[in-house]
Amino acid sequence: MEKAKNRGVFFVKKKKKAHVCKGGGLLPPKLNRLQHIALKVRDLDASLQFYVDVLGFSVIENIDQTDPAKTTYGYTRRVRFISCTNEHHVINLTEIGPEFVPPNLPPPENSRVRTEYGLHHFAFIVDGKAEFDEWVEYLKSKGVEFVRGPLLHSPTHPEGDGSPGENRAVYFCDPDGNAIEICCDIMHLDEYGEVDREWHADRIRRDGYNPDEVPLPPINR
Numbered sequence: 001m002e003k004a005k006n007r008g009v010f011f012v013k014k015k016k017k018a019h020v021c022k023g024g025g026l027l028p029p030k031l032n033r034l035q036h037i038a039l040k041v042r043d044l045d046a047s048l049q050f051y052v053d054v055l056g057f058s059v060i061e062n063i064d065q066t067d068p069a070k071t072t073y074g075y076t077r078r079v080r081f082i083s084c085t086n087e088h089h090v091i092n093l094t095e096i097g098p099e100f101v102p103p104n105l106p107p108p109e110n111s112r113v114r115t116e117y118g119l120h121h122f123a124f125i126v127d128g129k130a131e132f133d134e135w136v137e138y139l140k141s142k143g144v145e146f147v148r149g150p151l152l153h154s155p156t157h158p159e160g161d162g163s164p165g166e167n168r169a170v171y172f173c174d175p176d177g178n179a180i181e182i183c184c185d186i187m188h189l190d191e192y193g194e195v196d197r198e199w200h201a202d203r204i205r206r207d208g209y210n211p212d213e214v215p216l217p218p219i220n221r
């Protein structure tokens with residue numbers, strides 16, 4: 001615990017009840033995980049074709065509010081809550097009405113490389129390498145263009161590209177240029193925020209290598 005605190009990182013051990021630090025200020029309660037993302041899209045039908053027909057999402061709920069005077073934000077609003085889990089939505093697609101989209105708008109640039117503030121990419125994780133490879137082949141069969149990868153982010157794994165994270169990854173874009181990553185085997189941490197050694201050994205073994213011959217990846221802090 002001290003080790004973690006000294007780095008200014010609070011990996012609070014399980015069952016620690018008080019969210020108060022020594023100075024009396026409040027520490028944040030626990031957040032479980034990122035649950036959904038909401039995207040403003042310029043062509044809802046094109047987005048649905050991509051997320052539902054290609055990526056396999058289900059449309060859970062539709063909201064059509066096409067009177068700008070009645071919408072929360074002023075722009076014409078067609079919303080689709082879509083999901084790839086048993087939760088109501090994982091992505092919320094909100095269409096920006098045609099009156100707000102300039103005519104002949106050029107194709108959007110990949111969000112990973114464009115220099116505007118905002119989204120860089122978001123990621124979905126799959127169970128393991130077999131499922132990851134299956135996704136890569138499937139996306140290729142659908143004509144999806146990869147903007148990076150497939151690759152393995154690791155400075156020590158025999159197949160690694162030198163970058164951090166330990167996960168396999170492939171990146172591609174939705175119709176609005178938002179970059180999406182599909183990944184597997186992202187690094188697990190122990191309670192002190194260090195690489196989980198058991199997880200690492202298991203992962204190296206699953207990839208067909210000897211854990212004794214593959215150093216733990218460093219975490220840059």
Ligand SMILES: [Fe+2]
Pocket residue numbers: 121122123181
């Ligand atoms: Fe990522």
